[in-house]
Amino acid sequence: MHQKIIGLSFAVTLCLSATEVELGSIxxxxxxxxxxxxxxxxEEIKSxxxxxxxxxxxxxxxxxxxxxxxxxxxxxxxxxDNISVTIDGTKVCGACPNxxxxxxxxxxxxxxxxxxxxxxxxxxxDFGVLSADVKIHTxxxxxxxxxxxxxxxxxxxxxxxxxxxxxxxxTLRILLSGSSxxxxxxxxxxxxxxxxxxxxxIDAGVAPASAxxxxxxxxxxxxxxxxxxxxxxxxxxxxxxxxxxxTANRSDDVLYPSSKxxxxxxxxxxxxxxxxxxxxxxxxxxxxxxxxKSTVSHPMSTVYRMMSVMDTDPDTDGVQAKEMTxxxxxxxxxxxxxxxxxxxxxxxxxxxxxxLRNWDGGYYVNGNPLPESNFHSIYDVDTxxxxxxxxxxxxxxxxxxxxxxxxDNTEVTSANEAQQDNHYVGLNGYLFANYQLNxxxxxxxxxxxxxxxxxxxxxxxxxxxxxxxxxxxLDATQNYEFDLGVSKNYDDGSFxxxxxxSKLKDFIAFNASNGSVHNYENxxxxxxxxxxxxxxxxxxxxxxxxxxxxxxxxxxxxxxGESGTxxxxxxxxxxxxxxxxxxxxxxxxxAEFLASGAWSxxxxxxxxxxxxxxxxxNLKANKQFSKHFNLTVGVDNLFDKAYAVSNTYKDLSxxxxxGENNVMLMNEPGRYVYxxxxxxx
Numbered sequence: 001m002h003q004k005i006i007g008l009s010f011a012v013t014l015c016l017s018a019t020e021v022e023l024g025s026i027x028x029x030x031x032x033x034x035x036x037x038x039x040x041x042x043e044e045i046k047s048x049x050x051x052x053x054x055x056x057x058x059x060x061x062x063x064x065x066x067x068x069x070x071x072x073x074x075x076x077x078x079x080x081d082n083i084s085v086t087i088d089g090t091k092v093c094g095a096c097p098n099x100x101x102x103x104x105x106x107x108x109x110x111x112x113x114x115x116x117x118x119x120x121x122x123x124x125x126d127f128g129v130l131s132a133d134v135k136i137h138t139x140x141x142x143x144x145x146x147x148x149x150x151x152x153x154x155x156x157x158x159x160x161x162x163x164x165x166x167x168x169x170x171t172l173r174i175l176l177s178g179s180s181x182x183x184x185x186x187x188x189x190x191x192x193x194x195x196x197x198x199x200x201x202i203d204a205g206v207a208p209a210s211a212x213x214x215x216x217x218x219x220x221x222x223x224x225x226x227x228x229x230x231x232x233x234x235x236x237x238x239x240x241x242x243x244x245x246x247t248a249n250r251s252d253d254v255l256y257p258s259s260k261x262x263x264x265x266x267x268x269x270x271x272x273x274x275x276x277x278x279x280x281x282x283x284x285x286x287x288x289x290x291x292x293k294s295t296v297s298h299p300m301s302t303v304y305r306m307m308s309v310m311d312t313d314p315d316t317d318g319v320q321a322k323e324m325t326x327x328x329x330x331x332x333x334x335x336x337x338x339x340x341x342x343x344x345x346x347x348x349x350x351x352x353x354x355x356l357r358n359w360d361g362g363y364y365v366n367g368n369p370l371p372e373s374n375f376h377s378i379y380d381v382d383t384x385x386x387x388x389x390x391x392x393x394x395x396x397x398x399x400x401x402x403x404x405x406x407x408d409n410t411e412v413t414s415a416n417e418a419q420q421d422n423h424y425v426g427l428n429g430y431l432f433a434n435y436q437l438n439x440x441x442x443x444x445x446x447x448x449x450x451x452x453x454x455x456x457x458x459x460x461x462x463x464x465x466x467x468x469x470x471x472x473x474l475d476a477t478q479n480y481e482f483d484l485g486v487s488k489n490y491d492d493g494s495f496x497x498x499x500x501x502s503k504l505k506d507f508i509a510f511n512a513s514n515g516s517v518h519n520y521e522n523x524x525x526x527x528x529x530x531x532x533x534x535x536x537x538x539x540x541x542x543x544x545x546x547x548x549x550x551x552x553x554x555x556x557x558x559x560x561g562e563s564g565t566x567x568x569x570x571x572x573x574x575x576x577x578x579x580x581x582x583x584x585x586x587x588x589x590x591a592e593f594l595a596s597g598a599w600s601x602x603x604x605x606x607x608x609x610x611x612x613x614x615x616x617x618n619l620k621a622n623k624q625f626s627k628h629f630n631l632t633v634g635v636d637n638l639f640d641k642a643y644a645v646s647n648t649y650k651d652l653s654x655x656x657x658x659g660e661n662n663v664m665l666m667n668e669p670g671r672y673v674y675x676x677x678x679x680x681x
Contacts, residue, residue: 035058048179049105050104050105050108050136051071051072051073052071054115058576059532059574060119061075062075062645065646066666067223067254067255067256067257068185068186068255069183069225069254070102070105070251070254072104073104073134074569076132076529076551077131077553077567078130078131080651081128081130081452082132083133084129084130084132085104085133085134085136086136087106087247088245088274089292090294090332091103091294092106092107092270094330096298097328097457098300098653100259100263101296105266106247106294107138108179110179111177112136112137113140115134115136116135117135118132118133118134119132119483120132120430120446120448120500121430121481122404122483124430125349125353125406126353127355127408128451129452131479131481140233141166141168141173141175141232142167142168143168143170145166146165146166146167146681147166147681148163148164149679150162150676151677153674154674155672155673156185156222157182157221158182159182163178164176165177172232173233174231175229175231177229182221184222185255186669187669188668188669189637189671195213195218198213198257201655205657206655206656206657206663207656207657208657211305211306211655212305213304213305214309220304222255223253224251224252225249225252226250226251227248227250229248231244239277239279239280242276243272244272246271246272248270249266251263251265251266252265253265255304256300257664257666258654258655258665259652259654260653261300261324263300264325265297265299267296267298268294268296269295270292270293272291273291274289277289282341284341285339285340287338287339287340288337288340289336290337291334293331293333295329296330298327298328299325299326300325300327301323301324301325301326302323322365322366323365324365324464325364326362326363327364328360329361331357331358332356332357335354335355336352336353336354337351338351338389339351347392350388350391351388352387352388352389353387356382358381359380361378362376362377376416376462377463377464378460378462379415380414381415382411382412382413383453384412387406389406389407390405392404398436399433399436400433401431401434402432402434403432405428408426410426410453412454412459414460419460422474428449428450430446430447430448431448432444432483439489442488443486445485446483447482448479451477454474454475454477458471458508459471459474471518474506474521477505477508477522480503480504481500481502482500483498483499493537494535495533497530498531499530500528500529500530501526501528502528504524504527506523507522507524508521509522509523509555510649511561512606512650513561513562514561521560523559524556525555526553527552528551528552529550529552530550531548531549531550541581541583542580542582544580545576546577546578549571549574550573551570551571553566553567553570554566559605563605564605567603568602568603568649569608572613575593575595575596576594577592578590578591578592578593579592586625587622588622589620590621590622591617593618595615596614596645602647607648608647608648608649611644611647614641614643616636616637616641618634618635619634619635620633620634621633628679628681629678630679630680631677631678632675635671635673636671641670642667643667643668644668645668648665
């Protein structure tokens with residue numbers, strides 16, 4: 001066993017020195033409901049897209065493909081605001097109501113230290129944790145001076161350059177990192193790029209001809225993206241520290257082939273300040289004060305598509321041609337103060353949490369705003385939350401009991417006096433128990449309740465024709481959940497098996513049967529599932545990772561005007577297998593198999609369709625030539641399979657000519673070959 005641990009440690013060291021982000025094995029730490037993806041630093045060679053990286057490494061994560069970058073995730077059959085995403089405790093929200101810029105897209109893999117994925121309602125520190133939360137922790141400044149430079153190249157003219165530099169002293173440290181990347185349109189397993197995929201759907205009668213790119217724009221890159229992150233750590237006194245950080249993301253001309261609009265740009269700025277005071281007294285072991293602000297600007301347009309130049313009325317000789325732009329901004333300001341102290345064998349955490357999100361957007365035609373009556377899509381909406389939370393961790397011999405409560409008072413208000421204001425009050429909490437049977441075996445069980453309020457899109461969104469898509473009378477969604485599992489270590493490996501059962505009250509679902517008016521509706525639902533993950537050490541040099549996840553969901557009753565009860569966006573069975581072989585003390589070889597069952601249960605009345613199952617193989621090799629140089633080469637989707645991962649739920653505005661099962665399906669990338677060179681100093 002000792003030799004195998006040495007072999008595994010060496011293998012992991014090689015992986016982490018590779019320039020592709022190695023999400024590594026997911027280890028259960030602190031409490032069994034938390035999964036920690038550790039040591040996430042380097043370069044995700046295929047792109048800096050965190051959603052795609054998590055999808056490849058965790059069976060519990062499914063992907064919502066929108067483009068070559070800026071994709072979204074599903075965890076346990078839940079997405080959007082049902083998952084809370086924070087970056088160093090900072091709440092970041094996308095500005096696009098069509099999820100072209102989800103929160104997880106505003107941090108790049110090369111800036112990440114580690115990620116916590118907490119499944120279930122077992123987080124009372126953060127606002128709106130319904131079914132899961134993803135806590136992203138970025139790199140911290142180091143005392144010793146160090147850095148790296150990376151050059152990455154891949155299929156479809158992918159190029160990426162990045163650097164990082166960190167260092168300082170015992171009391172003052174800095175970190176600076178930056179990156180630039182771009183890619184042409186990827187090709188799927190059929191050899192179709194974005195233009196080809198759209199044409200396929202036009203020929204099949206699924207997408208309108210007006211959705212195609214204009215001839216002069218058909219060779220546009222899929223995206224270009226630049227980012228910069230700066231951090232400062234200052235040890236003010238022996239027991240007081242200050243952390244400051246700023247992150248800038250700048251994306252230009254991001255193409256979204258399955259939508260009728262593309263992002264002209266997507267810019268975000270994230271500011272964060274944390275002040276920590278320790279050992280202030282018996283009831284102030286550690287006090288943390290955090291202030292943050294995040295802003296996102298996102299204009300999307302039809303300017304590259306045929307619809308901006310096509311004559312929609314043959315009797316007008318082309319004068320009806322128009323370019324539509326939907327420009328939106330969002331800003332989140334927040335503050336949190338929490339105090340941690342011990343009372344006997346109780347570890348107490350108590351805090352206050354405040355956040356204010358503003359969301360505003362409007363429509364422009366040929367560069368001019370629509371009349372005031374039709375201009376605002378989301379009319380300067382504020383979501384203000386004030387809360388109090390309390391956590392208690394109690395250790396009793398082999399037992400560890402965690403308890404939490406949170407009180408929320410939330411107001412959602414629109415600047416449009418014709419739209420009603422909404423007020424939500426929530427009291428949530430949980431109890432989670434860990435029982436350490438022996439050194440090798442741990443059982444865990446949890447029960448909890450959480451909630452999240454409707455967002456401005458679901459409440460107030462108005463189409464460019466003045467139609468009210470949002471439903472202003474929505475109730476908050478509440479999740480009542482039970483979790484059960486076991487974690488076990490063996491001489492040759494380990495595994496964690498988990499199951500959950502969830503009753504969702506007032507789940508916010510999309511109802512396409514209402515036409516284009518008041519499309520969001522509350523409905524009660526049931527969701528349950530199981531997941532397994534583990535590692536097996538075959539020899540000193542060879543080890544395997546494995547995992548699978550399965551969920552099942554049903555609405556308790558059909559939506560108004562519908563007959564089906566299948567929950568939307570519940571991915572089928574998913575399997576992840578990985579083989580890792582340390583060829584010698586300078587080389588690591590890896591093979592990965594990803595597979596999924598077919599979508600046999602889906603919400604057809606709201607745009608979802610049957611998807612075939614798939615299986616694909618990814619290969620990678622990493623060679624360390626010296627202390628400073630590292631080379632990674634690999635291929636994803638080795639056999640160039642044509643397959644789709646994400647379904648076509650009409651909660652997103654996707655290309656369609658109308659009717660059920662008549663929404664554009666976007667394929668995943670085909671065979672992708674890449675290489676990356678890293679210099680560390």
